[in-house]
Amino acid sequence: MAKGQNVNKEEIQGKALIDESIKQDVGHFVYSSVDRGGDASTDNPTNIPHFLSKHHIEHHLFEQTKDGAMTWTVLRPVFFFENLVPSFIGKVSATAWDAYLQGKPLQCIAVSDIGVFAAKALLEPQSYKNRCLSLAGDDLTFEQMQKKFKAKTGEAMPTTFRVVCYLLMWMVTDLRLMFNWFYDHGYGADIQGLRKMHPGLKNFEAWLEEDSEWMKR
Numbered sequence: 001m002a003k004g005q006n007v008n009k010e011e012i013q014g015k016a017l018i019d020e021s022i023k024q025d026v027g028h029f030v031y032s033s034v035d036r037g038g039d040a041s042t043d044n045p046t047n048i049p050h051f052l053s054k055h056h057i058e059h060h061l062f063e064q065t066k067d068g069a070m071t072w073t074v075l076r077p078v079f080f081f082e083n084l085v086p087s088f089i090g091k092v093s094a095t096a097w098d099a100y101l102q103g104k105p106l107q108c109i110a111v112s113d114i115g116v117f118a119a120k121a122l123l124e125p126q127s128y129k130n131r132c133l134s135l136a137g138d139d140l141t142f143e144q145m146q147k148k149f150k151a152k153t154g155e156a157m158p159t160t161f162r163v164v165c166y167l168l169m170w171m172v173t174d175l176r177l178m179f180n181w182f183y184d185h186g187y188g189a190d191i192q193g194l195r196k197m198h199p200g201l202k203n204f205e206a207w208l209e210e211d212s213e214w215m216k217r
Helices: 007-023 038-043 049-064 088-101 111-123 142-153 162-171 173-184 191-197 204-210
Strands: 028-032 071-077 106-109 131-135 138-140
Touching: 007 028, 007 049, 028 049, 028 111, 038 131, 049 071, 049 173, 071 111, 088 142, 088 162, 088 173, 106 111, 111 131, 138 142, 138 204, 142 204, 162 173
Parallel strands: 028 071, 071 131
Antiparallel strands: 106 138
């Protein structure tokens, strides 16, 4: 979320954009939301503030367009590979993955692939008309991610002390709730189905090679 923004502003802006798009006779609207458990996402707001705001925006979109005023596509990406950047934020993200998921897998997506599906929805609106699509490119445990990362880069994915991670999670409730949800529930994208739609969908190794900062240093 951009500096100076919060979930309340996000919700206000998202709903306003939908309303104005209808007024301006936009033919097809593409909204990037968040996955909340695959097909269960529509009826699953969760207790995570930045998931809940997107749930509210989605339902505003559904309600305002039920008369057919505008068609739409809702994309629901999962955890971004781009959270694993070579910086302190990346260290915290990796440490939280290890500490909170405790060996459970986490679905991830390359931001570039979100763009691909958004472009497909805009260029082929009839194929994506009034569809919700959860997006993921890989499903990895922390150990699997570490092994693949080391094989590609020759080094271990940097982490930080768990106490630092726990302190930050205590301070930022939204993130703590999100990582707890990853463990208790988790994402539910159909990766095999998505790859049929987009054969170039990136797994972790492809993201490392093609998009990440790790291979460019």
